[in-house]
Amino acid sequence: MTVLWIVIAVALAVAALLGTARLFMGPSILDRALSVDVLIASAMTGLGAYAAFHQDPTLMPTLMVLALLGFTSSVSISKFVARRPEEYAPPRGTTDETGTGSQQNAPGKEGS
Amino acid sequence: MSEVFVQVLDWIAVLCLLAGALLTLVAGIGLIRFPDLLSRMHTAAKPQVLGLLLVLVGLAIRLVPVETNVFNAGTLALVGLFQIVTIPVGGHIAARVGYRSGRIQQDLLVHDALADRLAEKERAQEAERQEEEQARERAEHQEGRAQEAERTEQ
Amino acid sequence: MKKQTPPRSIRALGLRRRLGKIQLPVALGMTLVWMMLFDGFRLRPESLGLLVLGFLVSVAIMLVFPLPPIKPGFRFWPVRGVWMIVYIAWKMFVASFQVTAQVFTPGTVHSSVISVKQRTGSDLMLVCTAIVTTVIPGSVIVEVGQTERELFVHVLGADTDEKVRRAEQDVRALEELLVRGLGTRADIAELEEALASGEGRV
Numbered sequence: 438m439t440v441l442w443i444v445i446a447v448a449l450a451v452a453a454l455l456g457t458a459r460l461f462m463g464p465s466i467l468d469r470a471l472s473v474d475v476l477i478a479s480a481m482t483g484l485g486a487y488a489a490f491h492q493d494p495t496l497m498p499t500l501m502v503l504a505l506l507g508f509t510s511s512v513s514i515s516k517f518v519a520r521r522p523e524e525y526a527p528p529r530g531t532t533d534e535t536g537t538g539s540q541q542n543a544p545g546k547e548g549s
Numbered sequence: 550m551s552e553v554f555v556q557v558l559d560w561i562a563v564l565c566l567l568a569g570a571l572l573t574l575v576a577g578i579g580l581i582r583f584p585d586l587l588s589r590m591h592t593a594a595k596p597q598v599l600g601l602l603l604v605l606v607g608l609a610i611r612l613v614p615v616e617t618n619v620f621n622a623g624t625l626a627l628v629g630l631f632q633i634v635t636i637p638v639g640g641h642i643a644a645r646v647g648y649r650s651g652r653i654q655q656d657l658l659v660h661d662a663l664a665d666r667l668a669e670k671e672r673a674q675e676a677e678r679q680e681e682e683q684a685r686e687r688a689e690h691q692e693g694r695a696q697e698a699e700r701t702e703q
Numbered sequence: 704m705k706k707q708t709p710p711r712s713i714r715a716l717g718l719r720r721r722l723g724k725i726q727l728p729v730a731l732g733m734t735l736v737w738m739m740l741f742d743g744f745r746l747r748p749e750s751l752g753l754l755v756l757g758f759l760v761s762v763a764i765m766l767v768f769p770l771p772p773i774k775p776g777f778r779f780w781p782v783r784g785v786w787m788i789v790y791i792a793w794k795m796f797v798a799s800f801q802v803t804a805q806v807f808t809p810g811t812v813h814s815s816v817i818s819v820k821q822r823t824g825s826d827l828m829l830v831c832t833a834i835v836t837t838v839i840p841g842s843v844i845v846e847v848g849q850t851e852r853e854l855f856v857h858v859l860g861a862d863t864d865e866k867v868r869r870a871e872q873d874v875r876a877l878e879e880l881l882v883r884g885l886g887t888r889a890d891i892a893e894l895e896e897a898l899a900s901g902e903g904r905v
Contacts, residue, residue, distance in 0.1 A: 438559070438560070441567055445699050447575040448570040448571055448573065455574075468589065470584065474593055475577065478593070478647045481601055481604075482600055485566070485608050486566050486570065497624045504628045504632040509633040509638035511640075515646040
């Protein structure tokens with residue numbers, strides 16, 4: 438059983454390393470945001486594994502906070518990118534707007 | 550609780566945790582391996598949902614023989630629920646911004662329904678804009694003529 | 704007492720409007736979450752206090768942050784609902800292995816963006832379908848057309864027409880399952896109508 442615990446730890450560590458590699462490599466800022474998401478997921482898995490190994494329920498609030506707030510980073514980064522797309526990537530020919538609004542209110546946003 | 554029962558529970562818990570950890574590892578590999586943002590997103594969604602659920606199940610099983618005061622399986626169920634509800638929010642916004650700001654590789658898409666739709670919309674908007682421009686030109690023209698008339702009167 | 708207290712000031716009016724906005728089912732749901740959070744289901748002296756406190760907290764939250772009601776509403780059909788949850792969990796399991804296989808298959812992966820038209824008019828069902836589609840690995844929602852009631856789904860590894868068609872069918876099956884498990888009677892009637900007229904079939 439000890440071997441299995443070690444395998445779990447190694448798998449999580451490698452996953453986090455690969456996520457960090459994408460964080461450094463990522464061509465666009467959204468790729469980096471995505472790799473942060475994966476890092477958070479592996480952190481949650483790691484915390485769960487730690488709590489299970491020590492049979493220690495005190496880490497559960499941390500898991501809950503991560504589950505509730507883990508998505509905010511990628512949402513805020515995406516919103517930031519949506520506001521100024523030209524700095525990070527050439528706008529595609531067919532996109533009319535920056536992508537902030539939904540499809541329906543896109544024409545109404547021309548004034549801003 | 551008998552000794553054997555606890556051991557069986559432990560084995561089940563460890564196997565669940567192992568599956569969750571391996572799913573996270575696969576997500577890491579997919580993150581490196583896939584060429585564009587949208588396909589990477591698929592692998593990222595996997596540890597966030599199934600991997601985490603497996604880890605939570607493993608943790609709950611592992612905590613069965615332990616006396617806990619406040620936090621227990623209900624808390625873990627809530628963690629899973631919150632994760633399932635919040636993950637699509639981030640994923641969808643990142644995907645739509647990525648698509649709309651041109652961070653996708655068209656050659657990797659075999660069939661793209663959204664591009665056609667957006668092009669259609671673009672055409673409609675273009676037509677609208679042209680119409681508006683024509684209207685404005687006409688108005689300017691008329692105004693100009695009115696001014697001209699005024700000047701001649703003077 | 705009650706009839707001689709017309710709202711004298713704007714403040715009183717606001718308070719009354721806010722009190723009217725309290726939705727009992729939502730408050731009960733929040734109380735349930737509260738109880739789960741603090742392990743209130745174990746029988747012990749504090750349980751009743753937790754229940755009351757949780758209800759008070761949820762009412763306070765709804766007073767401070769009033770939200771519009773969920774318009775079409777939903778209702779949980781027990782048998783269909785349980786079947787829906789089992790099916791979604793199974794689908795999640797299978798799709799995870801498919802994506803894993805996709806990761807370890809050499810060569811570039813081609814994908815597609817497909818559009819799926821919804822057959823019911825309920826916004827809640829649209830949101831539920833979108834969430835479930837994203838949670839299941841292998842498909843991510845790229846865009847939601849709310850007025851056209853259309854979902855644009857990015858499907859990993861769908862490089863032939865056959866696979867595209869199957870992915871479309873999957874999303875439609877999910878929608879049908881969700882409407883039958885969580886929809887109101889009106890939603891289900893709408894779905895049946897669409898199915899009967901043959902519009903829904905792929």
